[in-house]
Amino acid sequence: MQLAFHQVDAFSDRPFGGNPAMVYRLDAWLADDLMQRIAAEHNLAETAFLVREGQHWHIRWFTPTTEVPLCGHATLASAHVLFEVYHEAVERLDFICRSGALSVTREGDRLWLDFPAILPSELGASLVVQAALGVEAVDVLSSNELFVVLESEQAVLDCKPDMAALAKLPWPGAIVTAPGSRHDFVSRYFAPAIGINEDPVTGSTHCSLIPYWSRRLGKLGLTAFQCSARGGELFCRLEGERVKIGGNATLVASGTLMLGGAGNLISNL
Structure with a gap:
Protein backbone atom coordinates (compact mmCIF):
# COMPACT_ATOMS: atom_id res chain seq x y z
CA MET A 1 0.00 0.00 0.00
CA GLN A 2 1.20 3.50 -0.85
CA LEU A 3 -0.11 6.65 0.82
CA ALA A 4 0.52 10.24 -0.28
CA PHE A 5 1.54 12.72 2.39
CA HIS A 6 1.97 16.50 2.34
CA GLN A 7 3.90 18.64 4.81
CA VAL A 8 2.64 22.16 5.39
CA ASP A 9 4.05 25.02 7.47
CA ALA A 10 0.89 26.45 9.05
CA PHE A 11 0.61 30.07 10.19
CA SER A 12 3.45 31.04 7.88
CA ASP A 13 3.60 32.59 4.41
CA ARG A 14 7.05 31.11 3.75
CA PRO A 15 8.90 27.82 4.32
CA PHE A 16 10.55 27.06 7.66
CA GLY A 17 8.24 29.27 9.69
CA GLY A 18 5.07 28.62 11.65
CA ASN A 19 4.21 25.08 12.70
CA PRO A 20 4.81 22.07 10.42
CA ALA A 21 2.08 19.45 10.11
CA MET A 22 1.79 16.29 8.04
CA VAL A 23 -1.47 15.65 6.18
CA TYR A 24 -2.90 12.39 4.79
CA ARG A 25 -6.10 12.35 2.73
CA LEU A 26 -7.35 8.76 2.99
CA ASP A 27 -10.06 6.84 1.15
CA ALA A 28 -10.85 4.89 4.36
CA TRP A 29 -9.55 4.85 7.91
CA LEU A 30 -6.40 2.97 8.79
CA ALA A 31 -6.13 1.08 12.07
CA ASP A 32 -5.60 3.42 15.03
CA ASP A 33 -2.27 1.86 15.96
CA LEU A 34 -1.00 2.27 12.39
CA MET A 35 -1.94 5.96 12.30
CA GLN A 36 -0.13 6.40 15.60
CA ARG A 37 2.97 4.67 14.21
CA ILE A 38 2.87 6.90 11.12
CA ALA A 39 2.67 10.00 13.30
CA ALA A 40 5.62 8.76 15.36
CA GLU A 41 7.57 8.12 12.13
CA HIS A 42 7.08 11.71 10.95
CA ASN A 43 7.78 13.01 14.47
CA LEU A 44 6.05 16.35 13.96
CA ALA A 45 3.80 17.98 16.55
CA GLU A 46 0.75 16.67 14.66
CA THR A 47 -0.09 14.41 11.76
CA ALA A 48 -3.63 14.83 10.42
CA PHE A 49 -5.69 12.11 8.74
CA LEU A 50 -8.79 12.99 6.67
CA VAL A 51 -11.61 10.87 5.28
CA ARG A 52 -14.54 12.36 3.35
CA GLU A 53 -17.91 11.53 4.89
CA GLY A 54 -20.80 12.96 2.87
CA GLN A 55 -20.46 16.73 2.62
CA HIS A 56 -17.80 17.08 5.30
CA TRP A 57 -14.38 15.72 6.21
CA HIS A 58 -13.78 13.61 9.29
CA ILE A 59 -10.42 14.71 10.73
CA ARG A 60 -8.20 13.11 13.37
CA TRP A 61 -4.87 14.33 14.75
CA PHE A 62 -1.98 12.39 16.27
CA THR A 63 1.11 13.66 18.07
CA PRO A 64 4.13 11.30 18.07
CA THR A 65 2.70 9.64 21.19
CA THR A 66 -1.10 10.09 21.32
CA GLU A 67 -4.30 11.14 19.57
CA VAL A 68 -5.58 14.62 20.51
CA PRO A 69 -9.18 15.95 20.43
CA LEU A 70 -8.47 19.30 18.76
CA CYS A 71 -5.64 20.81 16.72
CA GLY A 72 -5.71 24.16 14.97
CA HIS A 73 -2.52 24.28 12.94
CA ALA A 74 -2.98 20.79 11.45
CA THR A 75 -6.57 21.69 10.51
CA LEU A 76 -5.28 24.81 8.76
CA ALA A 77 -2.66 22.63 7.03
CA SER A 78 -5.32 20.08 6.02
CA ALA A 79 -7.50 22.78 4.47
CA HIS A 80 -4.50 24.15 2.57
CA VAL A 81 -3.79 20.68 1.15
CA LEU A 82 -7.43 20.14 0.14
CA PHE A 83 -7.56 23.53 -1.56
CA GLU A 84 -4.13 23.63 -3.20
CA VAL A 85 -3.25 19.97 -3.86
CA TYR A 86 -6.66 18.35 -4.35
CA HIS A 87 -8.34 21.48 -5.77
CA GLU A 88 -11.52 21.45 -3.71
CA ALA A 89 -13.79 23.88 -5.60
CA VAL A 90 -15.42 25.49 -2.55
CA GLU A 91 -14.64 28.46 -0.33
CA ARG A 92 -15.49 26.67 2.93
CA LEU A 93 -14.51 23.22 4.16
CA ASP A 94 -16.50 21.57 6.95
CA PHE A 95 -14.84 19.12 9.33
CA ILE A 96 -16.12 16.84 12.08
CA CYS A 97 -13.91 15.67 14.92
CA ARG A 98 -14.03 14.49 18.53
CA SER A 99 -14.58 18.10 19.62
CA GLY A 100 -17.54 18.69 17.30
CA ALA A 101 -17.98 20.62 14.05
CA LEU A 102 -15.24 22.85 12.65
CA SER A 103 -14.83 24.78 9.43
CA VAL A 104 -12.13 26.55 7.45
CA THR A 105 -12.96 29.40 5.06
CA ARG A 106 -10.69 30.73 2.34
CA GLU A 107 -10.43 34.52 2.03
CA GLY A 108 -7.75 35.40 -0.51
CA ASP A 109 -4.43 33.93 0.63
CA ARG A 110 -5.60 33.62 4.24
CA LEU A 111 -7.46 30.71 5.79
CA TRP A 112 -9.84 31.19 8.73
CA LEU A 113 -10.51 28.50 11.32
CA ASP A 114 -13.93 28.53 13.02
CA PHE A 115 -13.49 26.95 16.47
CA PRO A 116 -15.43 26.99 19.76
CA ALA A 117 -14.59 29.74 22.28
CA ILE A 118 -13.44 28.39 25.65
CA LEU A 119 -13.22 31.07 28.33
CA PRO A 120 -10.71 30.04 31.02
CA GLY A 240 -20.16 35.10 20.23
CA GLU A 241 -19.39 31.55 21.31
CA ARG A 242 -17.00 30.98 18.41
CA VAL A 243 -13.50 32.20 17.61
CA LYS A 244 -12.10 32.86 14.15
CA ILE A 245 -8.37 32.23 13.77
CA GLY A 246 -6.76 33.40 10.55
CA GLY A 247 -3.38 32.55 9.08
CA ASN A 248 -1.38 31.64 6.04
CA ALA A 249 0.01 28.22 5.09
CA THR A 250 2.85 27.01 2.88
CA LEU A 251 3.28 23.58 1.30
CA VAL A 252 6.91 22.54 1.76
CA ALA A 253 7.01 18.83 0.82
CA SER A 254 5.01 15.98 -0.66
CA GLY A 255 5.89 12.32 -0.81
CA THR A 256 4.81 8.71 -0.57
CA LEU A 257 4.66 6.40 2.42
CA MET A 258 4.98 2.75 1.44
CA LEU A 259 3.64 0.11 3.80
CA GLY A 260 5.82 -2.94 3.37
CA GLY A 261 5.57 -6.40 4.84
CA ALA A 262 4.70 -6.78 8.51
CA GLY A 263 3.62 -3.16 8.66
CA ASN A 264 7.09 -1.78 7.94
CA LEU A 265 7.12 1.87 6.95
CA ILE A 266 9.22 3.31 4.14
CA SER A 267 8.82 7.00 3.27
CA ASN A 268 9.92 8.51 -0.03
CA LEU A 269 10.16 12.30 -0.21
Whole structure:
Protein backbone atom coordinates (compact mmCIF):
# COMPACT_ATOMS: atom_id res chain seq x y z
CA MET A 1 0.00 0.00 0.00
CA GLN A 2 1.20 3.50 -0.85
CA LEU A 3 -0.11 6.65 0.82
CA ALA A 4 0.52 10.24 -0.28
CA PHE A 5 1.54 12.72 2.39
CA HIS A 6 1.97 16.50 2.34
CA GLN A 7 3.90 18.64 4.81
CA VAL A 8 2.64 22.16 5.39
CA ASP A 9 4.05 25.02 7.47
CA ALA A 10 0.89 26.45 9.05
CA PHE A 11 0.61 30.07 10.19
CA SER A 12 3.45 31.04 7.88
CA ASP A 13 3.60 32.59 4.41
CA ARG A 14 7.05 31.11 3.75
CA PRO A 15 8.90 27.82 4.32
CA PHE A 16 10.55 27.06 7.66
CA GLY A 17 8.24 29.27 9.69
CA GLY A 18 5.07 28.62 11.65
CA ASN A 19 4.21 25.08 12.70
CA PRO A 20 4.81 22.07 10.42
CA ALA A 21 2.08 19.45 10.11
CA MET A 22 1.79 16.29 8.04
CA VAL A 23 -1.47 15.65 6.18
CA TYR A 24 -2.90 12.39 4.79
CA ARG A 25 -6.10 12.35 2.73
CA LEU A 26 -7.35 8.76 2.99
CA ASP A 27 -10.06 6.84 1.15
CA ALA A 28 -10.85 4.89 4.36
CA TRP A 29 -9.55 4.85 7.91
CA LEU A 30 -6.40 2.97 8.79
CA ALA A 31 -6.13 1.08 12.07
CA ASP A 32 -5.60 3.42 15.03
CA ASP A 33 -2.27 1.86 15.96
CA LEU A 34 -1.00 2.27 12.39
CA MET A 35 -1.94 5.96 12.30
CA GLN A 36 -0.13 6.40 15.60
CA ARG A 37 2.97 4.67 14.21
CA ILE A 38 2.87 6.90 11.12
CA ALA A 39 2.67 10.00 13.30
CA ALA A 40 5.62 8.76 15.36
CA GLU A 41 7.57 8.12 12.13
CA HIS A 42 7.08 11.71 10.95
CA ASN A 43 7.78 13.01 14.47
CA LEU A 44 6.05 16.35 13.96
CA ALA A 45 3.80 17.98 16.55
CA GLU A 46 0.75 16.67 14.66
CA THR A 47 -0.09 14.41 11.76
CA ALA A 48 -3.63 14.83 10.42
CA PHE A 49 -5.69 12.11 8.74
CA LEU A 50 -8.79 12.99 6.67
CA VAL A 51 -11.61 10.87 5.28
CA ARG A 52 -14.54 12.36 3.35
CA GLU A 53 -17.91 11.53 4.89
CA GLY A 54 -20.80 12.96 2.87
CA GLN A 55 -20.46 16.73 2.62
CA HIS A 56 -17.80 17.08 5.30
CA TRP A 57 -14.38 15.72 6.21
CA HIS A 58 -13.78 13.61 9.29
CA ILE A 59 -10.42 14.71 10.73
CA ARG A 60 -8.20 13.11 13.37
CA TRP A 61 -4.87 14.33 14.75
CA PHE A 62 -1.98 12.39 16.27
CA THR A 63 1.11 13.66 18.07
CA PRO A 64 4.13 11.30 18.07
CA THR A 65 2.70 9.64 21.19
CA THR A 66 -1.10 10.09 21.32
CA GLU A 67 -4.30 11.14 19.57
CA VAL A 68 -5.58 14.62 20.51
CA PRO A 69 -9.18 15.95 20.43
CA LEU A 70 -8.47 19.30 18.76
CA CYS A 71 -5.64 20.81 16.72
CA GLY A 72 -5.71 24.16 14.97
CA HIS A 73 -2.52 24.28 12.94
CA ALA A 74 -2.98 20.79 11.45
CA THR A 75 -6.57 21.69 10.51
CA LEU A 76 -5.28 24.81 8.76
CA ALA A 77 -2.66 22.63 7.03
CA SER A 78 -5.32 20.08 6.02
CA ALA A 79 -7.50 22.78 4.47
CA HIS A 80 -4.50 24.15 2.57
CA VAL A 81 -3.79 20.68 1.15
CA LEU A 82 -7.43 20.14 0.14
CA PHE A 83 -7.56 23.53 -1.56
CA GLU A 84 -4.13 23.63 -3.20
CA VAL A 85 -3.25 19.97 -3.86
CA TYR A 86 -6.66 18.35 -4.35
CA HIS A 87 -8.34 21.48 -5.77
CA GLU A 88 -11.52 21.45 -3.71
CA ALA A 89 -13.79 23.88 -5.60
CA VAL A 90 -15.42 25.49 -2.55
CA GLU A 91 -14.64 28.46 -0.33
CA ARG A 92 -15.49 26.67 2.93
CA LEU A 93 -14.51 23.22 4.16
CA ASP A 94 -16.50 21.57 6.95
CA PHE A 95 -14.84 19.12 9.33
CA ILE A 96 -16.12 16.84 12.08
CA CYS A 97 -13.91 15.67 14.92
CA ARG A 98 -14.03 14.49 18.53
CA SER A 99 -14.58 18.10 19.62
CA GLY A 100 -17.54 18.69 17.30
CA ALA A 101 -17.98 20.62 14.05
CA LEU A 102 -15.24 22.85 12.65
CA SER A 103 -14.83 24.78 9.43
CA VAL A 104 -12.13 26.55 7.45
CA THR A 105 -12.96 29.40 5.06
CA ARG A 106 -10.69 30.73 2.34
CA GLU A 107 -10.43 34.52 2.03
CA GLY A 108 -7.75 35.40 -0.51
CA ASP A 109 -4.43 33.93 0.63
CA ARG A 110 -5.60 33.62 4.24
CA LEU A 111 -7.46 30.71 5.79
CA TRP A 112 -9.84 31.19 8.73
CA LEU A 113 -10.51 28.50 11.32
CA ASP A 114 -13.93 28.53 13.02
CA PHE A 115 -13.49 26.95 16.47
CA PRO A 116 -15.43 26.99 19.76
CA ALA A 117 -14.59 29.74 22.28
CA ILE A 118 -13.44 28.39 25.65
CA LEU A 119 -13.22 31.07 28.33
CA PRO A 120 -10.71 30.04 31.02
CA SER A 121 -11.75 30.19 34.67
CA GLU A 122 -9.78 31.46 37.65
CA LEU A 123 -7.60 28.86 39.35
CA GLY A 124 -5.49 30.99 41.67
CA ALA A 125 -1.76 31.30 42.19
CA SER A 126 0.08 28.02 42.63
CA LEU A 127 3.67 27.59 43.75
CA VAL A 128 3.78 24.18 42.05
CA VAL A 129 2.69 25.68 38.70
CA GLN A 130 5.12 28.59 38.99
CA ALA A 131 7.99 26.27 39.90
CA ALA A 132 7.25 23.95 36.96
CA LEU A 133 7.24 26.89 34.53
CA GLY A 134 10.01 28.86 36.24
CA VAL A 135 7.92 32.06 36.25
CA GLU A 136 6.24 34.58 38.51
CA ALA A 137 2.62 34.52 37.41
CA VAL A 138 0.27 37.49 37.33
CA ASP A 139 -2.69 35.09 37.17
CA VAL A 140 -3.30 31.35 36.82
CA LEU A 141 -6.42 30.06 35.10
CA SER A 142 -7.64 26.77 33.66
CA SER A 143 -9.62 25.69 30.62
CA ASN A 144 -8.78 22.45 28.88
CA GLU A 145 -5.18 23.62 29.36
CA LEU A 146 -3.26 25.31 32.15
CA PHE A 147 -3.42 29.05 31.37
CA VAL A 148 -0.76 31.28 32.97
CA VAL A 149 -0.64 35.06 32.50
CA LEU A 150 2.75 36.79 32.82
CA GLU A 151 3.72 40.42 33.20
CA SER A 152 5.33 41.05 29.82
CA GLU A 153 6.31 39.67 26.43
CA GLN A 154 9.89 39.42 27.67
CA ALA A 155 8.75 37.21 30.57
CA VAL A 156 7.10 34.88 28.03
CA LEU A 157 10.29 34.79 25.95
CA ASP A 158 12.36 34.07 29.05
CA CYS A 159 10.17 31.18 30.25
CA LYS A 160 12.20 27.96 30.67
CA PRO A 161 9.96 25.21 32.05
CA ASP A 162 11.03 22.12 33.93
CA MET A 163 9.56 19.69 31.41
CA ALA A 164 9.55 16.70 33.77
CA ALA A 165 7.69 18.69 36.44
CA LEU A 166 5.30 20.18 33.87
CA ALA A 167 4.41 16.73 32.51
CA LYS A 168 3.22 15.70 35.99
CA LEU A 169 0.61 18.47 36.22
CA PRO A 170 -3.04 17.48 35.52
CA TRP A 171 -3.34 19.24 32.15
CA PRO A 172 -2.27 18.18 28.65
CA GLY A 173 -0.17 21.33 28.39
CA ALA A 174 0.46 24.86 29.62
CA ILE A 175 -0.16 28.19 27.88
CA VAL A 176 1.92 31.17 28.98
CA THR A 177 0.75 34.54 27.69
CA ALA A 178 1.19 38.29 28.14
CA PRO A 179 0.43 41.59 26.39
CA GLY A 180 2.53 41.98 23.26
CA SER A 181 4.78 44.81 22.15
CA ARG A 182 3.71 44.71 18.48
CA HIS A 183 0.66 42.44 18.82
CA ASP A 184 -2.29 42.51 21.18
CA PHE A 185 -0.94 39.43 22.95
CA VAL A 186 1.78 36.81 22.71
CA SER A 187 1.93 33.23 23.91
CA ARG A 188 3.93 30.02 24.09
CA TYR A 189 2.63 26.48 24.60
CA PHE A 190 4.39 23.58 26.33
CA ALA A 191 2.97 20.03 26.31
CA PRO A 192 5.59 17.44 27.36
CA ALA A 193 2.84 15.15 28.70
CA ILE A 194 1.68 14.49 25.11
CA GLY A 195 5.13 14.34 23.53
CA ILE A 196 5.58 18.03 22.57
CA ASN A 197 8.02 20.00 24.71
CA GLU A 198 7.12 23.22 22.89
CA ASP A 199 4.65 23.61 20.04
CA PRO A 200 5.78 26.23 17.49
CA VAL A 201 2.29 27.68 16.78
CA THR A 202 -0.90 26.33 18.33
CA GLY A 203 -4.30 27.19 16.88
CA SER A 204 -6.35 25.34 19.52
CA THR A 205 -4.91 27.30 22.48
CA HIS A 206 -6.38 30.44 20.92
CA CYS A 207 -9.84 29.07 21.68
CA SER A 208 -9.05 30.27 25.21
CA LEU A 209 -6.58 33.05 24.45
CA ILE A 210 -8.99 35.00 22.23
CA PRO A 211 -11.92 35.27 24.67
CA TYR A 212 -9.54 36.03 27.57
CA TRP A 213 -7.73 38.86 25.79
CA SER A 214 -10.91 40.12 24.11
CA ARG A 215 -12.49 40.60 27.53
CA ARG A 216 -9.33 42.06 29.06
CA LEU A 217 -8.60 44.49 26.21
CA GLY A 218 -12.21 45.25 25.24
CA LYS A 219 -11.66 44.29 21.60
CA LEU A 220 -13.30 41.71 19.34
CA GLY A 221 -10.54 41.77 16.71
CA LEU A 222 -7.01 40.96 17.87
CA THR A 223 -3.56 40.17 16.53
CA ALA A 224 -1.44 37.49 18.16
CA PHE A 225 2.06 36.11 17.92
CA GLN A 226 3.25 32.76 19.26
CA CYS A 227 6.86 33.53 20.10
CA SER A 228 8.49 30.12 19.77
CA ALA A 229 11.78 29.71 17.92
CA ARG A 230 9.91 29.36 14.59
CA GLY A 231 7.15 31.79 15.54
CA GLY A 232 3.83 32.49 13.87
CA GLU A 233 1.32 35.31 13.48
CA LEU A 234 -2.40 34.75 14.03
CA PHE A 235 -5.34 37.03 13.23
CA CYS A 236 -8.15 36.62 15.74
CA ARG A 237 -11.83 37.47 16.06
CA LEU A 238 -14.32 36.69 18.81
CA GLU A 239 -17.80 36.04 17.40
CA GLY A 240 -20.16 35.10 20.23
CA GLU A 241 -19.39 31.55 21.31
CA ARG A 242 -17.00 30.98 18.41
CA VAL A 243 -13.50 32.20 17.61
CA LYS A 244 -12.10 32.86 14.15
CA ILE A 245 -8.37 32.23 13.77
CA GLY A 246 -6.76 33.40 10.55
CA GLY A 247 -3.38 32.55 9.08
CA ASN A 248 -1.38 31.64 6.04
CA ALA A 249 0.01 28.22 5.09
CA THR A 250 2.85 27.01 2.88
CA LEU A 251 3.28 23.58 1.30
CA VAL A 252 6.91 22.54 1.76
CA ALA A 253 7.01 18.83 0.82
CA SER A 254 5.01 15.98 -0.66
CA GLY A 255 5.89 12.32 -0.81
CA THR A 256 4.81 8.71 -0.57
CA LEU A 257 4.66 6.40 2.42
CA MET A 258 4.98 2.75 1.44
CA LEU A 259 3.64 0.11 3.80
CA GLY A 260 5.82 -2.94 3.37
CA GLY A 261 5.57 -6.40 4.84
CA ALA A 262 4.70 -6.78 8.51
CA GLY A 263 3.62 -3.16 8.66
CA ASN A 264 7.09 -1.78 7.94
CA LEU A 265 7.12 1.87 6.95
CA ILE A 266 9.22 3.31 4.14
CA SER A 267 8.82 7.00 3.27
CA ASN A 268 9.92 8.51 -0.03
CA LEU A 269 10.16 12.30 -0.21
